[in-house]
Amino acid sequence: MGVAMQGAIRTLIVDDEPLARRGLELRLAGEPDVEIVRQCGNGAEAVKAVAELQPDLMFLDVQMPGLDGFAALRAIPASQLPLVVFVTAYDHYAIRAFEASAVDYLLKPIDDSRLAQALYRVRQQRREHEADQHCARLLNLLGELSGKPALTLDEALSDDAGKLKRPAEAQRLAIRDGNRTVRLDMADIRWIDAAGDYMCIHASDETHILRATMRELEGQLDERRFQRVHRSTIVNLERVKSMRAHINGEYFLTLDCGHELKLSRSYKDKIELLK
Secondary structure, eight states: OOSOOTTOEEEEEEOSOHHHHHHHHHHHTTOTTEEEEEEESSHHHHHHHHHHHOOSEEEEESOOSSSOHHHHHHHSOGGGOOEEEEEEOOOHHHHHHHHHHSSEEEESSOOHHHHHHHHHHHHHHHHHTOHHHHHHHHHHHHHHHTTOTTSOHHHHTSTTTTBBOOOSSTTEEEEEETTEEEEEEGGGEEEEEEETTEEEEEESSOEEEEEOOHHHHHTTSOTTTEEEEETTEEEEGGGEEEEEEOGGGOEEEEETTSOEEEEOGGGGGGHHHHO
């Protein structure tokens, strides 16, 4: 790919159709501030690419075999989520939901003027530092649609999706996920981060998204094991393997999975619990 451009929008293209990826690549070639860092043919490849490359932007096909676009987003930690432009053949009713939850959407076949509009919105969001709000909107959409394949969009957008349930016992956390309840072993939880009205619980094998506040979730957790290390992050102390000092009194915590979390200076008192 060559040397990255200064201020370039590092971009990932995800689509199971090679011709669709090639077509988008050719259209983006005329944008001097867009750098395509990788192309992926399925959701699993996209999840790995996001973790490895930390792109700024992802053009994401919704309908793909295996791990589809929604499932891929659920598997990406909230702290790593890039800006997302959906590429979709969904009907216009569903597109209105996407439009409220993503930077933009592109309807196949892609129109040049719509691509230009989408890129304008991406640049605007980067300038205005709205990535956190975008992440919250994405997780909002995912939480509402998660686990409800048989329901209509109206039902999927109901306020009952993803609500937190009080655990039946101290060693497990019960989470309402669509029309099922998942009971997580507390020991399996590595860290939790917040995005708007949704929480992402990163466990050993997957990420669970639910509607709850940080305060509500803290009330469900054993403070001897789980501590807040940032205004939007809770960590399982038993999963922290090392820490290193950073500037301005901050620290980086390395978990047993290799993921790093920032301990902000507002929570420096938690360092003693990690020694």
